[in-house]
Every structure is written in structure tokens, then in C-alpha cells.
Amino acid sequence: xxxxxxxxxxxxxxxxxxxxxxxxxxxxxxxxxxxxxxxxxxxxxxxxxxxxxxxxxxxxxxxxxxxxxxxxxxxxxxxxxxxxxxxxxxxxxxxxxxxxxxxxxxxxxxxxxxxx
Amino acid sequence: xxxxxxxxxxxxxxxxxxxxxxxxxxxxxxxxxxxxxxxxxxxxxxxxxxxxxxxxxxxxxxxxxxxxxxxxxxxxxxxxxxxxxxxxxxxxxxxxxxxxxxxxxxxxxxxxxxxxxxxxxxxxxxxxxxxxxxxxxxxxxxxxxxxxxxxxxxxxxxxxxxxxxxxxxxxxxxxxxxxxxxxxx
Numbered sequence: 001x002x003x004x005x006x007x008x009x010x011x012x013x014x015x016x017x018x019x020x021x022x023x024x025x026x027x028x029x030x031x032x033x034x035x036x037x038x039x040x041x042x043x044x045x046x047x048x049x050x051x052x053x054x055x056x057x058x059x060x061x062x063x064x065x066x067x068x069x070x071x072x073x074x075x076x077x078x079x080x081x082x083x084x085x086x087x088x089x090x091x092x093x094x095x096x097x098x099x100x101x102x103x104x105x106x107x108x109x110x111x112x113x114x115x116x
Numbered sequence: 117x118x119x120x121x122x123x124x125x126x127x128x129x130x131x132x133x134x135x136x137x138x139x140x141x142x143x144x145x146x147x148x149x150x151x152x153x154x155x156x157x158x159x160x161x162x163x164x165x166x167x168x169x170x171x172x173x174x175x176x177x178x179x180x181x182x183x184x185x186x187x188x189x190x191x192x193x194x195x196x197x198x199x200x201x202x203x204x205x206x207x208x209x210x211x212x213x214x215x216x217x218x219x220x221x222x223x224x225x226x227x228x229x230x231x232x233x234x235x236x237x238x239x240x241x242x243x244x245x246x247x248x249x250x251x252x253x254x255x256x257x258x259x260x261x262x263x264x265x266x267x268x269x270x271x272x273x274x275x276x277x278x279x280x281x282x283x284x285x286x287x288x289x290x291x292x293x294x295x296x297x298x299x300x301x
Contacts, residue, residue: 018122021224023163026126028220030133030152036213037137040205045188046142049149053133056156056176067163072246075165076258082168082175083270087277089180093187094284100191 023064030057044096044106048089055085122162129155142188146181153177164250 015022030053037050059078066074100106103113132155135148153176160169246258259267 014123016119018119018162022122022126023159024224025221026129026159028224029130029217030156032213032216032220033130033133033137035216036209039209039212040137043142043193045184045191045193046136046145049136049145049184052176052180053136053149053152056153056172060156060159063160063163063165063168067165067248070248072248072254072258075168075248076246076255076263078165078168079171079255079259080263080266080270082171084273086175086180087274089183091277091280091284093183094281097187097191098284106191106193 020064020068024061027057027061027064030054030060042107042109044099044108044111045093047108048092048096052085052089055081118162122159125155125158125162128152129159142193143185146185146188149184150177150181153181164248166250167252167255 034050034053034057037053038047041047041050059081062074062081063078066072066078096106099111103111105111129152132148132151136145136152139145139148154173157169157172157177160166160172246254246262249255
């Protein structure tokens with residue numbers, strides 16, 4: 001009884017043919033890990049990397065939706081998302097370098113000059 | 117076989133994403149991030165979007181992460197900048213992590229599964245919406261017909277980003293409130 005229930009649960013969460021739900025689960029897990037990293041870390045660069053991880057998870061979900069809906073448009077949008085993300089990373093890292101040159105720190109808990 | 121590849125690459129992606137968060141050193145985090153992004157690229161291949169997979173590996177796992185590594189090594193954060201977490205924060209973050217993963221799993225398994233549509237490799241056409249095709253030809257056709265304007269705007273966006281980086285990277289004005297012992301001044 002219990003083993004049968006476990007088998008149904010396993011077949012539900014680990015299907016032989018990974019469908020939309022499997023890809024969405026992976027995207028959700030990666031997004032959650034990235035969010036935890038944003039909350040946990042103090043180094044601005046690592047926080048930024050975790051933000052990129054969240055963005056990548058969302059693009060994975062978008063491609064999965066596009067593929068299982070059978071329309072190309074979602075996959076085309078991911079191209080633009082990757083382009084914008086590349087530009088955003090470049091500008092963000094330039095801002096972090098400029099910040100480091102002024103404040104000599106990349107720790108978010110030391111970058112609190114607006115608070116005082 | 118696709119099922120095995122899917123589980124292998126999703127496990128690789130998730131585990132290396134976890135190591136991005138767990139690692140105390142930013143360089144190690146960046147290395148794990150490269151593996152994670154390449155795993156997402158492999159998942160793009162399994163979703164029959166090989167162009168996006170190649171783009172993900174070249175742009176994200178290649179260019180963007182090299183830029184990250186360059187900046188991390190340039191700024192050379194001392195040991196006190198490494199991950200130092202209080203226990204209350206850790207408990208809170210673990211709660212958020214469990215809630216988000218549980219919510220994602222619950223939401224994505226709430227509805228009956230969507231059947232795997234047959235792969236469409238028809239020649240690109242002007243029908244709306246465009247049929248999903250794995251060929252790069254269909255991708256380029258879509259980019260250069262219906263999404264012509266966003267495509268050009270993306271090009272200009274890259275140009276604007278480049279100009280912005282040049283402006284940002286110039287020396288700051290010397291009226292800044294940097295520490296008095298700054299050797300540059």
C-alpha cells in the first residue's frame with residue numbers, strides 16, 4: 001500500500017518522459033536557490049551572480065513554455081533576454097567597480113551611506 | 117535516453133547552483149556558476165532549442181562569467197568580505213528556500229501534464245504564432261521578420277551599454293570622499 005503510493009508519487013515527480021512540469025520544477029528550484037543566495041550573501045558580486053541565476057531560471061521556464069505550447073515566440077524572446085542580460089551585467093559590474101573605487105568595499109552592509 | 121539526460125543535467129544544474137550559494141569564496145562561486153549555466157544550456161538543447169543552448173554557453177557561461185571572474189579577481193576581496201552569516205539569517209533563508217521550492221513544485225504539479233508536442237520542422241512562415249522549430253533557420257527568420265524592430269533596438273541597447281560603461285569607468289571627480297590615505301590622490 002505504502003510502496004504503491006510511493007511509486008505513484010515517484011512516477012509523478014520523476015516521469016520517464018520529462019514534460020513541462022519537470023522543466024518548470026527545475027526552473028523553480030534554481031530560482032529559489034538564487035533567491036536564497038541573494039538573501040544570504042554580503043558580497044555584491046556574489047549577489048549579482050545569484051541574480052543572474054534567477055534570470056536564467058526564468059528563461060528556462062520561458063523556453064519550456066514555448067516548446068510545450070508549440071510557438072516560437074517565447075524562444076525568440078529568450079534571445080532578447082540574453083542580450084539585455086549581457087548588457088546589464090556589463091553596466092552593473094562597471095557600477096560595482098566605480099563603487100569600489102570610491103568606497104573601497106563591496107560588502108553590502110558597509111554600503112549604508114544613504115542610511116546615515 | 118532523453119529522460120536520463122534530463123535528470124543528469126538538471127541534477128548538475130541544481131547541485132552547482134547550490135554550490136554557488138554555499139561557497140565562501142567568490143571565485144569558487146563563479147566557477148560553479150559556469151557549470152550551472154552550461155547545464156541550463158544543455159536543458160535548452162533537450163528542449164529542442166539548440167541555438168539558444170549555444171547562445172547560453174557562449175554568452176552566459178563564456179563571456180558574462182569571464183567578465184565576472186575578471187572583476188572578482190580585480191577587486192580581490194579580502195577575507196573579511198567572505199560569506200559571514202548569522203544563525204537567525206540562515207534559518208530565515210532556509211525557510212524561504214524550502215517555501216519557494218515547495219511552492220514551485222506544488223504549482224508545477226497542480227495541473228495535468230502537457231503532452232509532448234511533435235517536433236515541428238516546417239519551413240518558417242508568416243503564420244501567427246510561429247510554429248516551434250529547432251532549426252536555427254527558423255530562429256533567424258523570426259528575428260529578422262516579425263521581431264526586426266526589437267532586434268535593432270537590442271543592437272542599440274548594446275551600443276548604449278558600451279557608451280555607459282566608458283562613461284562609468286572614467287576616473288571619478290576628485291571631490292569624492294574617499295579615505296585620506298588613498299594613494300591615488
